[in-house]
């Protein structure tokens with residue numbers, strides 16, 4: 018922030034704070050709820066003011082008369098475009114340099130990439146909050162909760178769009194991680210591996226709102242320590258996913274045999290439990306691993 022702009026913004030913020038202080042001391046602000054609501058609203062507004070001014074001072078993303086285009090050609094600077102953005106502290110306006118490419122006709126604002134802006138009007142913070150709430154709550158409730166806990170005002174359908182988009186990216190990242198774990202082994206854990214694991218997997222069919230059914234695969238892993246007094250079980254880990262069985266997991270150390278006991282065996286819970294003596298370190302083994310020290314127990 019340069020000195021002139023910086024001192025101007027800070028002076029405005031100081032005046033706003035003095036006004037908040039004066040309001041707090043007024044007789045009509047007697048209860049804590051009113052006082053905290055007042056302070057929250059005003060400080061969020063000050064935050065939006067600071068954010069907008071700070072971004073403006075940091076620049077418009079102008080890189081000169083030309084900017085590289087994804088097509089391989091170069092875009093030409095044609096002017097500035099403003100964009101209204103919803104942030105967790107309120108709406109702000111950002112001014113961005115705009116380039117158009119004559120070769121492919123695409124327009125772009127390099128600052129959007131720097132700031133993590135997409136075509137919508139959401140800041141990365143609002144997008145993340147929205148997706149998190151959308152994953153936990155029905156979309157209308159998520160939108161209401163977002164509005165109550167931040168300055169984000171989104172419709173239920175926008176929350177759904179954001180949640181599904183972010184969820185698809187998370188699923189893709191998880192799928193990549195899982196694929197890597199099956200071929201290269203999981204990350205080495207710093208703690209000694211458990212002596213035995215109990216692993217169980219099952220599927221349950223659920224009906225979607227459109228009447229179609231999908232099977233949810235559910236897995237549980239229980240590490241066990243064998244002591245002279247008997248087995249001591251540690252906390253279980255659970256996993257679930259809308260995946261076909263082949264994606265959800267292969268039988269560890271079972272020579273590639275399916276971990277799935279087959280349909281129609283519901284109610285035979287204990288038979289689905291599979292014990293695995295683990296003495297090969299803290300790595301997940303790829304399917305069909307020949308290591309004989311990893312022995313399935315029936």
Ligand SMILES: [Zn+2]
Nearest residue numbers: 086088118121
């Ligand atoms: Zn281009």
